[in-house]
């Protein structure tokens with residue numbers, strides 16, 4: 586049977602003393618996806634990742650990874666992982682560190698060239714880790730996680746502490762990985778816009794469960810899109826649109842014109858035509874597909 590999900594979580598609950606962190610959480614990470622696991626600081630992302638890696642145990646519920654129930658030594662060999670800040674040996678060069686890692690994990694050292702190439706560190710392989718920037722250290726950790734050709738990568742906040750340039754480098758790398766190798770990626774973050782820039786799928790953790798999960802492009806498509814039009818005489822324009830379309834359109838005033846809420850792109854041309862034919866000048870018009878942040882807020886208005 587073809588495996589659909591690299592990770593499948595069913596009804597996982599976990600509490601620490603009297604703090605309920607995960608409450609019957611369900612999650613589905615499709616094979617081949619870059620799954621952005623979003624949640625505020627303290628939401629419980631690391632807790633779930635630790636459970637998935639077998640570092641702590643859930644109180645109830647179950648999960649499967651790469652088609653196997655729970656996490657076994659065998660499945661761990663197919664997972665590359667970065668949890669917390671990367672654990673690197675500062676006094677070794679990047680090359681020496683990866684070589685040591687290959688020895689410990691019994692992977693052929695011939696893989697080192699390939700992973701260095703993927704993370705663009707080939708030219709810096711002889712550099713001491715203590716002399717690397719944080720971004721280079723993070724890429725070294727990623728290279729290390731890629732040794733053994735994992736089928737699943739689990740990355741806990743991999744851009745934490747990086748400057749904007751370093752963040753973009755890591756994002757670019759993660760986005761690009763599934764085209765380079767057969768791998769599914771679970772990447773956690775507390776930044777909505779960051780996940781939006783690299784993920785194909787998203788799961789938003791809040792109050793112990795996922796409040797939003799799905800393919801990013803579908804979530805965006807199904808969400809409300811608005812048309813913002815910068816015009817003269819916006820009050821007159823709203824009157825005209827209301828006469829023409831009645832309650833079919835929700836039109837509101839904005840600081841520089843009007844906004845038609847929740848419409849399809851195909852509805853924009855007739856709106857423009859009516860406005861222009863009524864003698865209204867259009868200075869600018871923008872059809873805005875919603876950001877992940879907007880989608881999130883649209884779903885949690887109440």
Ligand SMILES: Nc1ncnc2c1ncn2[C@@H]1O[C@H](COP(=O)(O)OP(=O)(O)OP(=O)(O)O)[C@@H](O)[C@H]1O
Nearest residue numbers: 601604606624625626627628629630631632633775
């Ligand atoms: N071993 C522990 N003992 C007690 N409480 C814990 C333990 N580990 C985590 N917690 C608590 O569980 C909650 C979730 O923590 P977790 O680290 O999973 O969140 P997170 O979403 O990864 O946050 P961040 O983005 O800040 O890393 C927090 O309130 C944290 O204090």
